Amino acid sequence: MYKTNFNNPPVGRNAIAYLAEAIKNNHISGDGSFTRLCSEWLENFTKTNKCLLTTSCTHALEMSALLCKIKPGDEVIMPSYTFVSTANAFTLRGAKIVFVDIRPDTMNIDEKLIEAAVTSQTKAIVPVHYAGISCEMDTINEIAKRNKLFVIEDAAQGIMGSYKDKPLGTIGDFGCFSFHETKNFSMGEGGALLINDINFINEAEIIREKGTDRSRFFRGQLDKYTWQDHGSSYLPSELNAAYLWAQLEMAEEITADRLKSFNRYYQGLKALQDTGLVSLPVIPKECKHNGHMFYIKLKDINARTRLIDYLKQNKILSVFHYVPLHSSPAGQKFGRFYGEDKYTTKESERLLRLPLYYGLTDEEIDLIVSLIIKFLENKD
Ligand SMILES: *Cc1c(COP(=O)(O)O)cnc(C)c1O
Numbered sequence: 001m002y003k004t005n006f007n008n009p010p011v012g013r014n015a016i017a018y019l020a021e022a023i024k025n026n027h028i029s030g031d032g033s034f035t036r037l038c039s040e041w042l043e044n045f046t047k048t049n050k051c052l053l054t055t056s057c058t059h060a061l062e063m064s065a066l067l068c069k070i071k072p073g074d075e076v077i078m079p080s081y082t083f084v085s086t087a088n089a090f091t092l093r094g095a096k097i098v099f100v101d102i103r104p105d106t107m108n109i110d111e112k113l114i115e116a117a118v119t120s121q122t123k124a125i126v127p128v129h130y131a132g133i134s135c136e137m138d139t140i141n142e143i144a145k146r147n148k149l150f151v152i153e154d155a156a157q158g159i160m161g162s163y164k165d166k167p168l169g170t171i172g173d174f175g176c177f178s179f180h181e182t183k184n185f186s187m188g189e190g191g192a193l194l195i196n197d198i199n200f201i202n203e204a205e206i207i208r209e210k211g212t213d214r215s216r217f218f219r220g221q222l223d224k225y226t227w228q229d230h231g232s233s234y235l236p237s238e239l240n241a242a243y244l245w246a247q248l249e250m251a252e253e254i255t256a257d258r259l260k261s262f263n264r265y266y267q268g269l270k271a272l273q274d275t276g277l278v279s280l281p282v283i284p285k286e287c288k289h290n291g292h293m294f295y296i297k298l299k300d301i302n303a304r305t306r307l308i309d310y311l312k313q314n315k316i317l318s319v320f321h322y323v324p325l326h327s328s329p330a331g332q333k334f335g336r337f338y339g340e341d342k343y344t345t346k347e348s349e350r351l352l353r354l355p356l357y358y359g360l361t362d363e364e365i366d367l368i369v370s371l372i373i374k375f376l377e378n379k380d
Helices: 015-024 033-046 057-067 084-091 111-117 137-147 198-208 214-218 238-248 251-274 301-313 329-334 344-350 362-377
Strands: 050-054 075-079 096-100 122-125 150-154 174-178 191-195 294-297 335-337 351-354
Touching: 015 238, 033 050, 033 191, 033 238, 050 057, 050 198, 057 084, 057 150, 057 174, 057 191, 057 198, 075 084, 084 096, 084 329, 096 111, 096 329, 111 137, 122 137, 137 150, 191 198, 198 214, 238 251, 251 294, 251 362, 301 344, 301 351, 301 362, 329 335, 344 351
Parallel strands: 075 096, 075 122, 096 335, 122 150, 150 174
Antiparallel strands: 050 191, 174 191, 294 351
């Protein structure tokens, strides 16, 4: 139905060959050779102490909540403009979510509002690097240090992005990547947990392996494995890891292609921003992004709805997302908004995501750009 989809999942050049190899290896459960290749690549690329491949970013966030020993009554600070998993991981442990407003330029949590939201119950801050563009991490880490809080980066969209040359996911205590099919690299469903403090590695391995010390057993460090603590099954199949590896080995190429598309949209739509018809993404000078997303912000929700329809008539799928969590039924049950919602609702209603995926062509981008220009300049 659509000529240009919003997203096409990335496929690495060697995907089929590696899937066949995983099957031939006679090892399709977790933690085989492809999982090792992926996690070592991630450790080398991010220079973090440990990276554990997981079944989703949602699960990496859940593991973080377990590692931080979040318990009923604790409070966790995060933006309301995020995916449900950012909050769910902590409400599952009984925490109360304290939502803080976002900055209108990056759509990230406003670091200047965080400290006032801290109470004696606060245990953690969860910055979300929206669109692969970093939050103001120096400020967030200082607040965390002063108040003895954990920092868990929801870097679901942030792989290969950086802040002051530090890879996203490695700046807080824990970092969580997503390899869902809508993200820059995909394993269908999957993710990774980055652990920066070596003291948490053993515990994280136990949580991921159903509460057992099987990871150490597999490394020959034990002669049997047993139930040690709480845990679940957070390790992905080798089939998923093989599919991911085919993209990680061409990670630079995939990222460069996405950045090229981002920049082409930006150049094409810049004139509209100059005349005040749209707002375009802002990349603070401390940040390198990864071309995860290209969005525009329109005047209001009505303008957005009409543009979505217009693009749809031209067989192009554009989407918006994140109904702010604090206005959702679960958000009201499990959370509260600290301070004023000055930007979260207003900015989220203006935002429209345009197609962006590995392999999107210049011609498609040029067509989308020209349709948007036509739509906005022929206002009725
Ligand atoms: C995609 C996404 C998630 C969830 O990732 P899964 O791998 O699907 O669990 C969490 N947070 C943010 C900000 C996301 O964009």
